[in-house]
Amino acid sequence: MASPAPVQTLDLSARFPGVLSPDTRPGYSGWILDNSNLLKFATALRDELGYDYLSSVTAVDYLPEDKMEVVYHVYKTTGGAGVLFKIQIPRSDPMEVHSLVSIYPGAELQEREAWDLFGIKFTGHPDLRRILMWEGFSGHPMRKDWHEPYFEEEAKPLKSRWPDGKMIMAENKNRYGDNITYPDGFNPERQTFDPEKALYEALRTYQKDEVGLDTDHIIVNMGPQHPSTHGVFRIAVVLDGEKIVNLKPVMGYLHRNHEKIGERNTFIMNMPYTDRLDYLSSMSNNFGYALAVEKLMNVKPTERAEYIRVMMAEMTRIASHLMAIGALLNDLGAYFTPMLYALEERELLLDIFEAVSGSRMMCNYFRFGGVARDFPESALQKIKDIFFERLPRKIDEIDRFLSENEIIRSRGIGQGVLTAEDAIKYSAAGPLLRASGIPYDVRRAEPYSIYDRFEFDVVVRSNGDIYDRLMVRFDEIRQSIRIVQQAVKQLPEGPVMALKPMYQVRVPPGEAYGRVEGPKGELGFYIISNGKPTPWRYHVRAPSFINLTAFGPICIGQKVADVVAVLGSIDIVLGEVDR
């Protein structure tokens, strides 16, 4: 394509005269509107124009222009390009924007994140607390004038490493031996700290059932250290006997400051960091990031690189789904055996990743304009062997193993139901959305790369319960096997990089939102560049994080024993949830 196409093609300014103004900054697109018109505009967008799926809500700090901006991406579930609109507010406390939770409930967790990291208050939000940091933390970390304790320079590479790189470990430069600073005049002996108070107060606001005996409701913490494979995730549950009355997920135990570090890194340095987001499917993350930056740079990868990218992305999808199936069956009680069978197949796929990219999990394989290196003939032969001869029958074997099992069926069918309207409302994505009956797949809705050349079906199931989410994953593995078989047959010869390999990438100023269909859902990268070697804003639209908005409403009314099964069927990865 000659120039990046604008995100929306319909002329909204004619439909909403006087309310919207187009964003005319060079490289930018979308609409800017005022906070006072936000709720009316959003309601009209959803009800009259049919844009019912809120994909991403994020904030940007424009310190030099003394502005904060809140950016919204909205799509239609019938597919196609979306609408991008922004609210600009002056950068002085208090910063208030109307909350969209009443119109798009999927904005709940994302608005809490914008409050936590930027300090923007969303008026009308039902529960505005910090989400990734703890209550009582001083400051809003993603602001441009907030510096972390190990701060040396605004952008890497750091001058202290070369040519006079005397090695000093960073903690030896800090007086507390770790990256800690306190506000001036802080005396820990004169105060008590209770970061949990706000959580328990929020838990107590729920509909009390007035019928029957007046019983006590207990609060149970399914804490961060948990014998389940999903990682450090905490669930606070209010129980009436065994029935769940209210449920709040607590996250942030693995918040690794990906976005702040991303702003200090150059563009090429961010590629290995994206591996560590959804660490089970590293090449999908690389894919999304490479797409976003290639949109900004206006570069198209070579043909062979496109085929290799699709093959690697689909193989990562299979590896991730195998782990998800194993973990879900583990949670349902089949203690570790299905996990071992699934991991055996995954190990063979990881062998291929190791031969191609160098590492089993953190592949760091994609570059802007193609892939890092070509793969040897032995790896291609291995792919052919596994995908034409072994994997299809092994998947059928694991399917036969447990899908008709009476225990799995009675624990799965009809439990943990998410209806289709709720799935769209709560911005669910990926297998969670498709198991509830909405056939939305980014590879079909807004095709990227060369997915329009392959024949595959979008997998949909209608009930939206735990069993359907499990079966959707099996079917998606089969569709991915189909895609890889077609790609292997059509693989052309040629170079794998469109540009010369360079470590200082010149990215023109502008914004881009690159989204891919990851194994967990729609993974989006929103990148703003101002022409410098490092991005100005780097935001990850994490599917596992936003799928957790639906977690609370699914579980209310269920028994407490189903919480673990529902969490396993939503399939979260903490690296993505907490970034």
Added chain:
Amino acid sequence: MSDMYGKGILKGLSVSLKRFFETYVDDLSWLGKRYHTDKGIAHRGSKDARGIFTVQYPEEKIPVPEEFRFVPFLVYDEGPNGEKTLRCTSCGICAKVCPPQCIWIVRSTDPATGRPIPDPAKFFIDADICMNCGLCAEFCPFDAIKMDHDYELATFHRNVYDETRLSKSAQYYENIRPVNANREDAARAAKAASRTGQGE
């Protein structure tokens, strides 16, 4: 369900029973050569793998592929008298491109003139920060820093490597990465030949 309740459980049990018997059948069919042999290890990582999948570390080790990357190392060329010259010219590109900035380089200066000479005086890599991404090896213009295959690095203390710990010979590099080493040697020889050709 019209047929017997429990049919699904029995179906699943037949799968695990089949795998159970396969372990013995496969073991016997190899007549004792299944373990501790290269062919046996390769079989357990191929598409025909069935039965016992375990590779018994430390007696059996899965051979790592050529592209495998763990912590980096510095390559030195050995001269005819055994003197070791590091290929590194302390240009600093690896330190500039390292994502977590875990490389510290002190460039040497000529004591007489005070001007920099292309040799590292000190070269530190903090292996407790290194994320094994391989960008340093990918962008080094002198083939001086490469990714190692050695993963048996567990210690009782923190790991900061200096240039003595990091230096390994070019022969070692060719042993672990033959295809890459030959391609790079050929490229360097061609470049040197074209330079001497132009210089005449």
Added chain:
Amino acid sequence: MESNELNSPDFEIPPELQAQVAITSLDKIYNWGRSASVWPLMFGLACCAIEMICAAASRFDIARFGMEIMRPSPRQSDLMIISGTVTKKMIPIIVRLYNQMPEPKYVLAMGACASGGGPFKEGYNVVSGVDKFIPVDVYVPGCPPTPQALLKGLMKIQEKIKGEPIKTARWYQKGPDMAEIPVPMLGPDLIDPRKIPLITNGEKN
């Protein structure tokens, strides 16, 4: 002296030999039993946890080392494998779990993040290595270390256990029990109670 004198049952054994001979072979048996059945705490934080699960799966079986019982409860485990980035929000929980483990207990820092902060070291929510708070026995570098590298680290723990004589074992010494590590608190930033005098002194400056 004559060997038949040594063999008689009422031969006087000199006092400095009395304790020595019995304990070396007792040491060996005691440490062999302990090192062959280390039970790790099932505690996966981040990406390294996936490699730990792969080490526990069928290809790199850790059941061959006696470690397949991964107990979720700290009261029943011997070894804490810190696999993944240690964040400030999570460190109070890690210290509490460490305090709840009964002696003899060991800690293995798996991966770059647990050993020294890793690639996320500059983050404002990341602790630069778990050894800022709890004593670590073995460090396994890598990001993530392959399951074979983790098995090498576990073998180093077994080596360490085999080299510990009973005479100097800290859980058999007379005297006050080993003090618990004070649990850090979450204020405007992470507060380590052992450093409170340092913080208040700074305030006076």
